[in-house]
Amino acid sequence: MIRANAEELIRKSIARFVDREIIPRAQEIDNKKEFPIEILKQIAEMGVFGIRYPKEKGGAGGNTTLYCIICEELARGLMSVAAITAMQCLMGTNFLFHFGTDQMRQTYFYPAMRGEKFSCFCLTEPEAGSDLGAVSTSAKKTEDGYMVNGLKTWVTNGPIADFFTVLCQTNPAKKFRGLNFFFIPRDTPGVSVSQPFETLGTVTTKMSEVAFSNVHIPEDYRLGQEGQGLDNLMTILAEIRSMTAALAIGLQRAALADSIRYAQEREAFGRPIGKYQLIQAKVANMATQLEASRLMTYRATRMIDQGIPCMTEASMAKYFATEAACTAADECTRIFGAYGYSMEYNAQRYYRDSRFLLNGGGTHEILQTNIARWAGL
Amino acid sequence: MTVWVETDLCDACKLCIKACPYGAIELKGGSAYILERCTSCGACLEVCPKAAVLTDFKPRQIPDFSDRKGVWVFAEQRGGKLTRVSLELLGKAQELAGELGQEVSAVLLGHQISDLTATLVEYGADTVYCMDHEALKHYRSNAYTKLIEELVNQYQPNIFLLGATHIGRDLAPRVSRRIAVGLTADCTELSIDSKEGILLQIRPAFGGNVMATIANRYSRPQMATVRPGVMEMHKKPGKGNVIEYKAVLFENEIKTRVLKVVKEKKKGIDLSEANVIIAGGRGVGDANGFDILRELAEVMDGQVAGTRVTVEEGWIPPENQVGQTGRTVRPEIYIACGISGAVQHRAGMMNSRYIIAINTDSRAPIFQVADWGIVADLFDVVPEMTRQLKEAKEKTFGI
Amino acid sequence: MDIIVLVKQVPNTTDVKLDEKTGSLIREGLESILNPDDRHALEAAVQLKEATKGHVTVVSMGPPQAIEVLTEAIGMGVDQGILLSDTAFAGADTWATSSTLGKAIQQIGKFDLIICGRQAIDGDTAQIGPQVADYLHVPQVTYVAEIDNIDEKSVIVKRRLEDGYEMVESELPALLTVISEINKPRYPDVGKMIAACHEDASIKTWNAADIGVTVHEVGLAGSLTHVIKTYVPKFKRQGEIIEGDTKAVVRELIQKLGRSEGSTACKAVAAACRLEAS
The missing domain is CATH 3.30.70.20 (Alpha-Beta Plaits)
Incomplete structure (x- = not known):
């Protein structure tokens, strides 16, 4: 029986969308700094937001590899669009999907799949980033549910989200065992969202602080078993890291393609600059690192799809691919010479957006520490 | 095999x-x-x-078609006016018929069209098969196909050419299937093979990247549609027999009805599909300067484009920008007017088939990529070109 | 309403690169895509399906990898796909192709409407639609820019002409070929495409025996026209500066353009000049 290869086909289809709908407008969208709602609606219409969820439960019946392929292709077009999509597919909706009641799914999950509602994930606090033990946003048990108090920051999608998945401490004495995720709709009394931050890159992805002041939520809004917050986070952490690595691959591809095209067109001393070995060396390094990033990342996603633990592989992929993306963006601006410094070309955007990848999914300092521990130190 | x-x-x-x-x-x-x-x-x-x-493939037997005579041309008319390509085809048909020692015939269908036969003869038809019927007032595939099938079966031509217009490209494949012959679309060159005496049909393929020669050895007539504008027409009268063929048609066998015909000005097409692009740069001066470019584009059936500067200045809309940050185009003719030709612009148009540069600065880099350069003011050259082409065109026919 | 859409997988001819040394076409690495006009045909069919609770079948003749375009079509909302694939079909001209497609459609059975794209970008012939229509003895309307009205018995469409358009009514069943103006095609749904990659997807593959044709009727052996030669038109920039007074310079330029090879636009210019001269 002849059947198409889903991975190739999805990649081709999303690539076509990116080439036609995103790349021609990427600079314009980035300049406007507005939330790219029109493009996200189109992405929703393709059923992308449900890529990780089973078909019979309102998803698209894909897997982590397909999810990462889509993130990679979108990142090749515009990082902020990819980042918002990645959030909507995974961190923003995952616990709602697994632990929410039917009614919560009806009101929030399915609309999120259709792009009618947007989600976000509140983890980081002003005093707690990588160190989750220091999370101080509290959820105190009340008679009929919980009362949440605290401040979250660097909330991607915060300013536009309709609902939040919030990591809270229910019992500071238990430390990691007291961590739980809570579902909090934006319109719950006591929720307030700051102005969007001014950021270096991914300027159309809105990030902000979200403050919770005596926010009452029902018992149902605790996502998962009491005390399982950290365990639940661990179930998607490798996936988050692989996804971030995929975003980095997309950025590398964009930077490499622009570099090659420019090196063929731009002439110096009567020859295209691509004929000079120093430019060739840059391109060769970018291409090699891209290939290595792909191998590492998709190895991790395939392990996730097979249910094989791969935190170290995913961490390495995220660390390597992101560093390679930062280098590729940097080299791209150099190949473009003074034009790399101009706001007219994409090179500057790749350079700014590459920095976004350093933090999400774990800082490289933390990842390196974990990898070193795995290696035996 | x-x-x-x-x-x-x-x-x-x-x-x-x-x-x-x-x-x-x-x-x-x-x-x-x-x-x-x-x-x-x-x-x-x-x-x-x-x-x-x-x-292990056994060569196919090529049937003997030596009894098939005559080069036919479909004389396409709309609203009682002959299309220009029909006359171009008569010009080519004369050439082909000359080599074969055969005659040229025109096939004319319509309603109240008998006055067109004179023009067809004037441009080379030895015979005009004329079919006049009320049901042929508007072109309809089934009606035309039925009558042409009858005519072909009766007179057994050797070659049958049609213009590759929206009507020709609707009719030709339908007829070819009906009379069970091969058909080659959109030819740009036709000649007779001296050895086999068959029609060699040359056409672009693969998006114009390749030219293919196609032969039609196994069926007659050898049918081809020909792109309008590529053949020459000659005022070289033919013998001029007119054969009125009595068309028998019933409305219920036609199955389509034309409810109305509306003339409309052409809308701008996508730059990437344009055959001719007239592009302006800083030298055009202002938004009004583009008017003379538009006039030339109109006579050449082309589109107007501009460089980044002209878009930034708001002289033309952004979707018309050619260059690295704009569109990449590859038309057959690209006329760069008042464009210096920075690398960013050249990147978007370098693959054009023919490039013409008009610029007052003889050192402008655009001249390095041009086939022909004119060092002069575009405000002199462009209107003159429009004038000369217009004048030439006005002496000819419509479509 | 039962609708059949005919589609083709084609090489992306806008990406064609030529070998710098030999001047020949580089075919390797050329991406295969769903023919652009066919995408509009699919969109038109799916829109009709949504409006009339119809059923859409997509048919394509091609090598096994053409399964991709059928899967994409299902992603757009088509109900089932049929891939006509057999080495015997290879090398077919439009005569043999229309025989194959016509036979397959007879095999499918009842239909109200067949929709095709105007033409495929690898051959640009625009012949398959009308030839299939004639094979099946149904009326055709080509260059359709809009479907104005449709019921069980007839369809009214806007047919694009070079200098305007006409409104045409056709009895059903009929065949339409559509141009890009007709709609803006949707992007395929990823979930539907994933499902269509599974074994239980409603895509069938038929070979020559399945549709009841002999190898002499199809493919190269069943073709009436044959490609006997191909060449890549070569070009090199002339880099010539034309000098003189404006009138003379322009005349010379037009003449040079007219004498240039391989371009329809140049020939159009040439045709105009010759008339001026005569």
């Missing part, structure tokens, strides 16, 4: 590689190697001097 290479016999002369119309042979390990996309057409067998290319 397969084709294979006897590697012991092959001396890697590459003749077969050159002959293969499908690019399905390459050199591998010192001998020719047949790739998967081979269609067993056999072109390689004929050219191999060592007879190293073999096949």
Whole structure:
């Protein structure tokens, strides 16, 4: 029986969308700094937001590899669009999907799949980033549910989200065992969202602080078993890291393609600059690192799809691919010479957006520490 | 049916590689190697001097068509006006018929069209088959197909040419299927093969990247549609027999009805599909300056484009920008007016078939990529070009 | 309403690169895509399906990898796909192709409407639609820019002409070929495409025996026209500066353009000049 290869086909289809709908407008969208709602609606219409969820439960019946392929292709077009999509597919909706009641799914999950509602994930606090033990946003048990108090920051999608998945401490004495995720709709009394931050890159992805002041939520809004917050986070952490690595691959591809095209067109001393070995060396390094990033990342996603633990592989992929993306963006601006410094070309955007990848999914300092521990130190 | 290479016999002369119309042979390990996309057409067998290319494919018998005579042209008319391509085809048909020692006929269908026969004769028709019927007032595929089928069966022509217009391209395939003959679309050149006496049909394929010669050996008439504007028309009268063919048509066998016909000005098409692009740069001066470019575009059936500067200045809309940050185009003719030709612009138009540069600065880099350069003011050259082409065009016919 | 859409997988000819040394076409690495006009045909069919609760079948003749375009079509909302694939079909001209497609459609059975794209970008012939229509003895309307009205018995469409358009009514069943103006095609749904990659997807593959044709009727052997030669038109920039007074310079330029080979636009210019001269 002849059947198409889903991975190739999805990649081709999303690539076509990116080439036609995103790349021609990427600079314009980035300049406007507005939330790219029109493009996200189109992405929703393709059923992308449900890529990780089973078909019979309102998803698209894909897997982590397909999810990462889509993130990679979108990142090749515009990082902020990819980042918002990645959030909507995974961190923003995952616990709602697994632990929410039917009614919560009806009101929030399915609309999120259709792009009618947007989600976000509140983890980081002003005093707690990588160190989750220091999370101080509290959820105190009340008679009929919980009362949440605290401040979250660097909330991607915060300013536009309709609902939040919030990591809270229910019992500071238990430390990691007291961590739980809570579902909090934006319109719950006591929720307030700051102005969007001014950021270096991914300027159309809105990030902000979200403050919770005596926010009452029902018992149902605790996502998962009491005390399982950290365990639940661990179930998607490798996936988050692989996804971030995929975003980095997309950025590398964009930077490499622009570099090659420019090196063929731009002439110096009567020859295209691509004929000079120093430019060739840059391109060769970018291409090699891209290939290595792909191998590492998709190895991790395939392990996730097979249910094989791969935190170290995913961490390495995220660390390597992101560093390679930062280098590729940097080299791209150099190949473009003074034009790399101009706001007219994409090179500057790749350079700014590459920095976004350093933090999400774990800082490289933390990842390196974990990898070193795995290696035996 | 397969084709294979006897590697012991092959001396890697590459003749077969050159002959293969499908690019399905390459050199591998010192001998020719047949790739998967081979269609067993056999072109390689004929050219191999060592007879190293073999096949189990039995050559098809080519039927004898020596009794088929006459080069026919479909005389397309709309609303009682002949299309220009019909006369162009008569010009070509005369040439082909001359080589074959045969006659040229025009096939004219419509309602109250008998006055058109004189023009057809004037441009070379020896015979005009004229079919007049009320049901032929508007072109309809089934009506035309039925009558042409009858005519072909009765008179047995050798060659039948139609213009590749929206009507010709609707009618020709339908007729070809009906009378069971091969058809070649959108030819840009036609000639007679001196050995076989068959019609060689040359047409662009693969998005114009390749020219293909096509033969129609197994059926008659040899049918082809021809692109408007590529053949010459000659005022060289033919013998001028007019045969009124009595058309019998019933409305219920036609199955379509034309409810109304509306004339409309052409809307701008996508730059990437344009055959001719007239582009302006800083030298155009302001938004009004583009008017003279538009006038030239209109006579040349082209589109207007601009450089980044002209878009930033708001002289033309952003979707008309050509260059690295705009569109990449590859028209047949690109006329750069007042464009210096920075690398960012050249990147977007370098693959155009012919590039013409008009600029007052003889050192402008655009001249380095141009086929023809004119060092002069575009405000003199462009209107003059419009004038000369317009004048020439006005002497000819409509579509 | 039962609708059949005919589609083709084609090489992306806008990406064609030429070998700098030999000047020949580089076919390797050329991306295969769903023919652009066919995408509009699919969109038109799916829109009709949504409006009339119809059923859409997509048919394509091609090598096994053409399964991709059928899967994409299902992603757009088509109900089932049929891939006509057999080595015997290879090398077909439009005569043999229309026989194959026509036979397959007869095999499918009842239909109200067949929709095709105007033409495929690899051959640009625009012949398959009308030839299939004639094979099946149904009326055709080509260059359709809009479907104005449709019921069980007839369809009214806007047919694009070079200098305007006409409104045409056709009895059903009929065949339409559509141009890009007709709609903006949707992007395929990823979930539907994934499902269509599974074994239980409603895509069938038929070979020559399945549709009841002999190898002499189809493919190269069943073709009436044959490609006997191909060449890549070569070009090199002339880099010539034309000098003189404006009138003369322009006349010379037009003449040079007219004498240039391989371009329709140049020939159009040439045709105009010759008339001026005569």
